Amino acid sequence: MRQPSTSAELVPVQPTPPRPSLARRLLRWAAPYAWRLLLWLFRRLWATRDTHLPLWLALALYGAAVAVHAAVVPWWLVLLLGGALTAAARTVLARRAIADPDLVTGVIGLAVAWLAAAVTWGPFTLGVSAAWAVLTLAVLVMWLMHPQARRWRVTRGRIRNWTAALPAVLAALGMAGVVVVAIAQDEAGRMLIRLRLPVTVTRTKLDKAREAITSGMHWPQNSIREVRQDGDHNSAARVVLVWQDGTLKARHVTYDPATAPTSLRDPIWLGKGDNGQDAAIPLYAVEGLTRGLYGGEPGSAKSNLLRLLAAQLAHCPDALIWVIDLKNEGLTFAPLLPRIDWIATDRTEATRMLQAAAVGIPLRARLLRPEHNQKLPITVEHPGVVIVFDEFGPLLGKKAANAAAVEAAKTVFSQGRATNWGAEIASQYLSQTSLHPDLRPLFPRGIAGRTTQRADSQFVLKNWTRVDTTLLPTGAFYVQLPSQPAPSLLHTPEVTDTLLAQIAAATADRAPVLEAPTAAELPHYADRWTRLPAHLLPYCSPEQAAAQACPALAVEQPRLLKAVAADDHRPVRLVVTETIPTGAEEISSVQDIREAVVRTLADAWTRSPEWTTGALLKEVGGSRQSLAVRLRAWSTLGILDQPRRGEWRRLIEAEEVPAAAQEAEEYIRAQRAATRHGGSPDLVIYSSGQLHHQADLAPAPESAAGEGPQGGAR
Numbered sequence: 001m002r003q004p005s006t007s008a009e010l011v012p013v014q015p016t017p018p019r020p021s022l023a024r025r026l027l028r029w030a031a032p033y034a035w036r037l038l039l040w041l042f043r044r045l046w047a048t049r050d051t052h053l054p055l056w057l058a059l060a061l062y063g064a065a066v067a068v069h070a071a072v073v074p075w076w077l078v079l080l081l082g083g084a085l086t087a088a089a090r091t092v093l094a095r096r097a098i099a100d101p102d103l104v105t106g107v108i109g110l111a112v113a114w115l116a117a118a119v120t121w122g123p124f125t126l127g128v129s130a131a132w133a134v135l136t137l138a139v140l141v142m143w144l145m146h147p148q149a150r151r152w153r154v155t156r157g158r159i160r161n162w163t164a165a166l167p168a169v170l171a172a173l174g175m176a177g178v179v180v181v182a183i184a185q186d187e188a189g190r191m192l193i194r195l196r197l198p199v200t201v202t203r204t205k206l207d208k209a210r211e212a213i214t215s216g217m218h219w220p221q222n223s224i225r226e227v228r229q230d231g232d233h234n235s236a237a238r239v240v241l242v243w244q245d246g247t248l249k250a251r252h253v254t255y256d257p258a259t260a261p262t263s264l265r266d267p268i269w270l271g272k273g274d275n276g277q278d279a280a281i282p283l284y285a286v287e288g289l290t291r292g293l294y295g296g297e298p299g300s301a302k303s304n305l306l307r308l309l310a311a312q313l314a315h316c317p318d319a320l321i322w323v324i325d326l327k328n329e330g331l332t333f334a335p336l337l338p339r340i341d342w343i344a345t346d347r348t349e350a351t352r353m354l355q356a357a358a359v360g361i362p363l364r365a366r367l368l369r370p371e372h373n374q375k376l377p378i379t380v381e382h383p384g385v386v387i388v389f390d391e392f393g394p395l396l397g398k399k400a401a402n403a404a405a406v407e408a409a410k411t412v413f414s415q416g417r418a419t420n421w422g423a424e425i426a427s428q429y430l431s432q433t434s435l436h437p438d439l440r441p442l443f444p445r446g447i448a449g450r451t452t453q454r455a456d457s458q459f460v461l462k463n464w465t466r467v468d469t470t471l472l473p474t475g476a477f478y479v480q481l482p483s484q485p486a487p488s489l490l491h492t493p494e495v496t497d498t499l500l501a502q503i504a505a506a507t508a509d510r511a512p513v514l515e516a517p518t519a520a521e522l523p524h525y526a527d528r529w530t531r532l533p534a535h536l537l538p539y540c541s542p543e544q545a546a547a548q549a550c551p552a553l554a555v556e557q558p559r560l561l562k563a564v565a566a567d568d569h570r571p572v573r574l575v576v577t578e579t580i581p582t583g584a585e586e587i588s589s590v591q592d593i594r595e596a597v598v599r600t601l602a603d604a605w606t607r608s609p610e611w612t613t614g615a616l617l618k619e620v621g622g623s624r625q626s627l628a629v630r631l632r633a634w635s636t637l638g639i640l641d642q643p644r645r646g647e648w649r650r651l652i653e654a655e656e657v658p659a660a661a662q663e664a665e666e667y668i669r670a671q672r673a674a675t676r677h678g679g680s681p682d683l684v685i686y687s688s689g690q691l692h693h694q695a696d697l698a699p700a701p702e703s704a705a706g707e708g709p710q711g712g713a714r
Contacts, residue, residue, distance in 0.1 A: 050153045054143045058136035061111055065118035075120045082112030100148060107139055155191075159183040162193065162217070169216035173209055175201045181238075186275060191243040194230060203227055203239045207466075220245060222468050225274070226486050244274070250473035251276075251491035255308070255499060260315040264289075264384045268312045270305065274489035281445070281479065288375055289384050289422030291413055291442060295430045295460040296449025301475045302426045303332050303390055305447070307495040309424055310388050311503045314339040317510040318378050320385045322357075324350045327391035327428075330536050335500035338508050338541035341385075342528050347405075349531060350395050352524040354408035357387065357421055361411065363518045364419040375418045383512040384420035387412070392425045398433040406436045413442040430459040446480040448487070461487050508541065601630060602661040605640075609650040616648070633664045633671075 020028075045052060068078065086108050093101035114135060118128050143149050163180050170178045177198030184192050197206070206213075207227040214223055223243050230238035251272055259269035259278065267280035283290055296302050310333055313319045320341045323333045330337075330345040337343065344350040368376055378384045395405045412421055425443075427434055430451070446460040450472040457469040461480045467487050469478060475494070478487035519525055529547035532540070540548065597620070604611065604619050611619075617627050631648060634640045639660045641649045652660060 050156050051144070054139045055136065058132065058139070061115065062123060062132060065115055065123040068115070068119050069123055073119055075116045078116045078119050079112065082109075082115065086112060100146075110135060155185055158191070162191075165217060166193070166213075169213060170201075172216065173212055175206065175209070177201065178206075189244065190225070190275065193241040193243060195239050195241060197237045197239060203229065203236065206239065206241070219243070220247065222471065225489075226466075228485075248471050248473055248476060248489075250475055253475075253491050253493040255493040255495065259312075261312055262315070262317075264313070264316045264319045264378050264386075266316075268309060270308060270312075271490050271492035273491075279479070279488075279490050281481070283386065283422055283424075284378065284384070288417030289386065289420050290417070290445060291423045292425070292445040292447060293435075293440075293443035293460055294424065294426035294447045294449070295451070295457070296426075296428060296469075296472075296477070297452050297456075298428050299474060300428075300449030300451075300472070300477075301492065302428065302449055303327070304475065304495055305449075305477065305492050306388055306390055306424065306426055307332060307336075307500060308492060310336055310340075311495060311500055313386055313388075314503050314507045315510070317512060318380050318383045320383045320512060320514060322353060322385055322387045324353060324387065324389040324395075325391075326350065326394055330533065332390055333388070333500075334536055334539040335497045336504045337536060337539040338504045338544065339511055341511070341514070342525070343532070343536070345533055345536075347395055350389075351405045351408065353387070354405055354412060356522050356524050357385065357416065358408040358411040360385075360518055360522050361415050361419050361421065363521055364515075366517070367515070368419075376420055378420055380512050382420070382515055384422060385514075387421070387423040387425075389423065389425035391427055393427045393429050393434045396425070396435055396439060398436050402436070406439065409436075410438055410442075413439060430456050432459075435459070444482045446487075447490070448478045448480075449476070450474065463487060597626070598661050598665055601627075602658050605650055605661075606654045606657045609654075611648050613646045613648070629668065630664065633668050634660070637664055637667060639664065 049056075086105060089108050090101060090105045093104055114128070114131055117131070121128055123129070123132075162183060166180055167178055170176070175198075178201060179196040181194040181196050183194070186192055195206075197203070210224040210227070213219075214221065223245060225242045225244050227239055227241050229236070230240050232238075253272045256269075259280075261268055265284045267282045269278055269280045271279050273279040281292070283292075294302050294305065310321055310323065313321050314336060321336075321339060323330070323340050323343045325332050325343070325345055326347070330343050333340060333343065342353060344353045364376060364382070367382060368374065376382055395402055396409055413423055416422070423443075440459070446462065448457045448460040448464075448469050451457050451469040454468050454470050455464075457464040457467070457478070461467070461469075461478060463480065463486050467478050472478070475492050477490045477492065479490045480487045513519070514522070514525075527550070529540075529544050530550060532544070532548050537545065537548065600620050601616075604616060613624075613627070613631070616631075617624055620627060631640065635642060635648075637660070639650070639652055639657075641651050643649055650657070
């Protein structure tokens, strides 16, 4: 049997590698865990990197010292470059309104000095290293404890979180694609979030979603103050979302005499805005003096704001101040009385003032010249008149007793701009009836203080849904100007009686006077100081006290129209307050009035076979009740037909109208005689034309018993 070859049976054996040492095996096992620990530590340190910022800067400074020392840079060059860097940093910090620029600049200077020492003696020497450690520890403690540094760290963290969260919230609201360009904080503590909008998102859409954004970002209520166009860009896609803590805090504002205006044309300073800047309101515009409406609950400092406005107007040598104070009987403005041209403390005097202003509009219009372009310029010779009205509700509300004052106010507030009649009126009770509906559109500027309910501000502010006036502190107001899309916040200073008295004494020589032609014909103006209440006499100037002691001027009474009374009938008293379609000189009896009214009505129906009630009332005049009585009588007698409500049609020929009108009058007299058993001898006619012409007129023999308060021209 053949023996196997030895060479075929030999198999090469690979050498066994040596086993790693225990240290290497431990290092390989611990490396992943160490890496994960480093990542975890880095994430934690990176999340709080603002807290450790001085430590990283100190390490960077030490590394720079090692490099500069190795490069053998002269110490004087280090000081020269470091001094220039310190000066540049001081300029930048001051320009950015840093709270403590000197403190930060001092730390930079110490770092430059240490760097020069490290270059000279070496960074690893004991003294230099100890100085670095002490300096680093001091800066770190200061960085952790200083309130301004703490606020800065909070702001930085807030900016990072919002930059990441806001696009996601907007995307959930259907506004995906909005880019947060930058977030910065202004001097007033507001966060300015600059956004770039996509094609499908507009500024209006973003503004309407403010409450949803507030909820999604977990912000306090009403934190988004406004969404406005970015002033640094022309594109409509660049907007700024202004955020501020929802809690409105009162800002301490003091009155500064340097803010006093020099003319009524200047904007009137009233306090500080939400951003801490001065806030001024223009009372004079291109069309003339404007009007402002103020509102707010009791205790919201409306009267204080009006006092501030009057005090600022006192500095204007071309401004006359007329005051109506129905809330405090004039005591609110009493310290400023020497600078006030007219003051009213009751309803009667306030109505006189408004009626005088209404009469003064055409009187001042005579002063217009072609070069004035239909607007009287404000000068010392022709000063502007500003009516400051505190608590207008009792006089300008929607009540029948306020008719005379409301009519005069309509004239003043709607036609007084060109001849420089302005008004600033305030009330603490805001409702649909607190101000007559015809007067509300005449006030383009609204200022709202704190209100009981949020909806109460709708009577003052145009865009009242964008703010919450219930959160306003005392002395803070929302101002809505015609040129502003949204109300802006105003913080006002406190105006004391001492301050008003000082301003009145300092500006007494600047008080203008109303031009003589207008003052001579203005009713109730020449003897205005004779009606001054006794409790305001201690506040008067010597000139006002002398005028108050003068006897009151005799008021010319309206001329009484006399007529010869019939022997067998007593005269009737006629109070005419409407335009009768005939001259007053031709009226000698009730029969004349009746014939004039009937003749005018017959002429109208002769000209046209169809009339509406409103058009006929405008054509004939008189009261609606008087016209309704005659239309019903004419319809009963078959003279007219009423196809639809408010429309009338003639059923007879035009030639038959005069005779039919006389027949209808006989029918009306017969109905009244039967109803009233002889009627009443008094006749009262109401309207808005002539005012209270009283006459003793003899009734017509055939109507002495039948004419009553509902007859004739009523």
